[in-house]
Amino acid sequence: MKIEVISDLRESNELVAKKNREIFDQMGAFVTNLMSGPGAGKTSLLERTLEKLRNGYSIAIIEGDIAGTFDAERLAKFDLPIVQINTRGACHLDANMVYQAVSKLPSKKFDFVIVENVGNLVCPAEFVIGEDAKVMILSTAEGDDKPKKYPLMFLESKLCLINKIDLLQAVDFDVARAKNDIREINPKIDIIEISCKTGQGLDAWIEWLKAHIKK
Amino acid sequence: MKIEVISDLRESNELVAKKNREIFDQMGAFVTNLMSGPGAGKTSLLERTLEKLRNGYSIAIIEGDIAGTFDAERLAKFDLPIVQINTRGACHLDANMVYQAVSKLPSKKFDFVIVENVGNLVCPAEFVIGEDAKVMILSTAEGDDKPKKYPLMFLESKLCLINKIDLLQAVDFDVARAKNDIREINPKIDIIEISCKTGQGLDAWIEWLKAHIKK
Numbered sequence: 001m002k003i004e005v006i007s008d009l010r011e012s013n014e015l016v017a018k019k020n021r022e023i024f025d026q027m028g029a030f031v032t033n034l035m036s037g038p039g040a041g042k043t044s045l046l047e048r049t050l051e052k053l054r055n056g057y058s059i060a061i062i063e064g065d066i067a068g069t070f071d072a073e074r075l076a077k078f079d080l081p082i083v084q085i086n087t088r089g090a091c092h093l094d095a096n097m098v099y100q101a102v103s104k105l106p107s108k109k110f111d112f113v114i115v116e117n118v119g120n121l122v123c124p125a126e127f128v129i130g131e132d133a134k135v136m137i138l139s140t141a142e143g144d145d146k147p148k149k150y151p152l153m154f155l156e157s158k159l160c161l162i163n164k165i166d167l168l169q170a171v172d173f174d175v176a177r178a179k180n181d182i183r184e185i186n187p188k189i190d191i192i193e194i195s196c197k198t199g200q201g202l203d204a205w206i207e208w209l210k211a212h213i214k215k
Numbered sequence: 216m217k218i219e220v221i222s223d224l225r226e227s228n229e230l231v232a233k234k235n236r237e238i239f240d241q242m243g244a245f246v247t248n249l250m251s252g253p254g255a256g257k258t259s260l261l262e263r264t265l266e267k268l269r270n271g272y273s274i275a276i277i278e279g280d281i282a283g284t285f286d287a288e289r290l291a292k293f294d295l296p297i298v299q300i301n302t303r304g305a306c307h308l309d310a311n312m313v314y315q316a317v318s319k320l321p322s323k324k325f326d327f328v329i330v331e332n333v334g335n336l337v338c339p340a341e342f343v344i345g346e347d348a349k350v351m352i353l354s355t356a357e358g359d360d361k362p363k364k365y366p367l368m369f370l371e372s373k374l375c376l377i378n379k380i381d382l383l384q385a386v387d388f389d390v391a392r393a394k395n396d397i398r399e400i401n402p403k404i405d406i407i408e409i410s411c412k413t414g415q416g417l418d419a420w421i422e423w424l425k426a427h428i429k430k
Contacts (some may be wrong), residue, residue, distance in 0.1 A: 038252040038336045038365060062385060066337065070364055089339035089367070119364070120337055121253045122281065122306035140377070141356030141386075142254025149285055149334070150253060152304070164356070170385045171356075193335025 013127055015093035020130025029110040030212045031058070033093075033129055035153060036137035037146075038119030041163040043071045044117060045137065045205075050078045052206050057111040057213070062101045063092040064118050071116060081105050092123035095130060096119035111213050121146065125153040132212065133158040133185050133189075140164045140173040147181040154182050159190045159208060166195040228342055231310035235345025238317050243320075244275070244325040245427045248344055248369060251352035252361075253334030256378040258286045259411035260352065260420075262314040265293045267421050272428070277316045279333050287332060296320050307338035310345060317373060326428050336361065338367040347427065348373040353397075355379045355388040362396040369397050374405045374423060381410040391399040 019092045034042050046061065053059060060081040063072045072084040083101040085093060098115060105113075115131065117124040126135065136157040138146055141164055147154050154160060160182055162175065179191055190208065195202035228267065239246045249257050268274060275296040278287045287299040298316040300308060313330060320328075330346065332339040340349065351372040353361055356379055362369050369375060375397055377390065394406055405423065409416035 037254065037334070038361055039354070065364060067366060068363060070360055089334065089337075089341075119252070119339070120306070120335060122304075122333070122335055123338075126304075139356065141354065141382070145285055146253055148283060151278060151282060166381070167356070167385055170382055207395070 003077050010126075013095045016099050016118075017128040017130040018053075020095055020099055020102055024113060024130055024132075025160065026110070027105075027110045027113065028214055029113040030209075031113045031115065031131045031215055032130035032209075033115050033117060033124070033134045034137070035117045035121075035124045035134060035157070036119060036139070037121040037142060040119070040137040040139035041141065041196050042119070042137060043074055044162065045163070045180050046075060046114060048196050048199070048202055049114070049206065049209070050075065050080065052202070053112070053209070054078055054080065058109060059112045060106075060110050062098060062113065062115040064097070064116055066090070066118060087118060091118055091120045092127055092128055093117050094127045098129040112209065121150045121153055125156045135159045135161065137161045137163045138178065140167050140175075141171050143172065144174045144181075145160045145179040147178060147185055151185045154189065157186070157189060159192065161205060162191065163196060165193045165200055166198045203215045225341075228310045231314050232343040235310055235314055235317055239328060239347075240347055242320075242323070242325045242328065243429055244328045245348075245424075245429055246328045246330065246346045247350045247424075248330050248332060248339070248346035249346050249350050249352070250332045250336075250339045250372070251334060251354070252336040252357060255334070255352040255354035255357065256411050257331050257334070257352060258289055260376065260378070260409075261286075261290060261329060263411050263414070263417055264421065264424070265290065265295065265331070267417070268327070268424070269293055269295065274327045274329065275320050275325050277313060277320075277328065277330040278376065279312070279331055281305070281333060288353045302333060306330050306335045307332055307342055308344055309342045312342040324421040329425065334420060336365045336368055340371045348378065350374045352376045352378045355382050355390075355395070356386050359393040359396070361390045362393060362400055366400045369400045369404065371402070372404060374407065376420060377406065377408045378411060380408045380415055
């Protein structure tokens with residue numbers, strides 16, 4: 001008898017992520033793991049996205065927060081299945097937390113499942129949760145030097161949304177420099193400039209999302 | 216013979232933090248552990264602070280980054296002792312990393328040692344490094360909901376600087392709400408509104424820092 005030893009937390013996480021993947025496949029859902037630093041606009045993006053898609057698509061939300069249900073409360077008005085994960089201090093979601101949450105979703109078909117990770121530009125990128133795509137947000141207020149300082153998240157993401165484009169007049173952020181640095185880290189990444197406040201660029205994001213639906 | 220068992224990583228960290236504390240005491244330095252989410256303005260604050268204090272005070276800087284020497288390069292113009300720590304993926308500084316850095320500082324008296332932590336609103340608050348005070352920055356661009364969502368850092372800090380006050384017209388940030396929430400978490404915390412861009416409030420920060428010098 002061969003004794004399997006799971007010696008690595010990362011490996012153990014990947015095993016659970018595969019279970020999540022099977023469940024998401026049964027749902028038929030395209031699953032995004034939405035990541036960013038604190039306050040870059042993850043929940044605002046969800047609000048704008050649900051306004052535009054809730055009437056044509058079946059969507060579920062998994063909210064990750066260290067404590068509280070603040071973001072889930074902001075989204076309650078959309079009357080969609082939302083499960084809140086409280087990480088109790090942990091700075092990222094792992095596959096097991098998402099597994100617990102997925103089991104609380106209604107067992108039906110979904111077009112999209114959007115998982116909002118904890119606000120952190122570092123650790124969430126290290127953990128697969130069974131997603132189809134990591135989508136990250138960089139806010140112009142954070143500065144154009146962030147790609148080179150936090151490269152892993154840019155490397156792991158399929159799409160980078162540059163949010164708060166409306167603040168360009170008020171902050172020091174060179175869009176061309178940021179894009180060059182992002183593509184140097186990850187030549188295959190898609191980049192879309194958006195403003196959740198003014199609505200700029202959101203149609204391109206919605207088109208990106210629709211193009212990934214599995215139907 | 217009693218065998219000491221260090222069963223807890225946190226406990227082991229505290230032992231090294233005490234060693235750092237002894238070294239800082241020998242230096243005579245007031246040591247701040249400067250923390251914030253990515254792009255809230257830690258390095259900009261250091262630039263403004265060094266412009267104002269470098270000619271009257273003996274200062275050393277320890278820079279924490281995941282990779283690279285970007286922040287240290289921004290501060291090189293001040294010609295002060297700077298040691299760069301690369302955490303190689305870790306999302307926070309711990310006492311041992313700081314111990315390695317301290318041993319590379321010149322052995323002389325310092326008025327201040329400022330340690331710039333990795334940009335992360337979560338984990339850095341969990342690790343003592345031998346500091347006198349944790350000082351945190353909240354940027355108005357991050358939103359006024361952050362204190363309740365990331366309470367530990369506000370709880371652990373002696374001072375919260377609310378930076379990017381110049382952006383108040385362009386972002387949704389209720390200063391009164393943020394201050395109320397911060398004081399609900401930590402009634403003893405000092406709060407100063409600043410703008411590293413316009414200079415607003417920086418004199419109050421400098422006064423705060425001077426009041427803590429050990430001489």
